[in-house]
Amino acid sequence: MSGAAEALRKRVATVVPSSTAIETYPWLGQLPRTREWIGDLVIRSITTEGYQLTNKPFAQTVEVPQSAIENDTHGIYSPLMGARDVSARVFPGELVFNSPIQVLRAKVRWVV
Numbered sequence: 646m647s648g649a650a651e652a653l654r655k656r657v658a659t660v661v662p663s664s665t666a667i668e669t670y671p672w673l674g675q676l677p678r679t680r681e682w683i684g685d686l687v688i689r690s691i692t693t694e695g696y697q698l699t700n701k702p703f704a705q706t707v708e709v710p711q712s713a714i715e716n717d718t719h720g721i722y723s724p725l726m727g728a729r730d731v732s733a734r735v736f737p738g739e740l741v742f743n744s745p746i747q748v749l750r751a752k753v754r755w756v757v
Contacts, residue, residue: 667698677689
């Protein structure tokens, strides 16, 4: 992920630790608009909302015989491992920027 894309990802997404299989993310609903106070005071309730996400495992696994690495006289495996590093660094951004499309297709349970 480029420096600019990484900076944008950090501006639009927040990393939230997870310790359970399903996380519930609550938030407060919108506050009522301010209005001129005429007559009796009008008291409105604040709503709570939220959504639940199920954690998913992610992996990138390749099998390479040890002898292939030990006998790699042309250095073909080092670039492959470097590409895996790049893929792992780019992956969070792919989740963030592909999420709007995936969310529309996913079964997200909204909690009200």
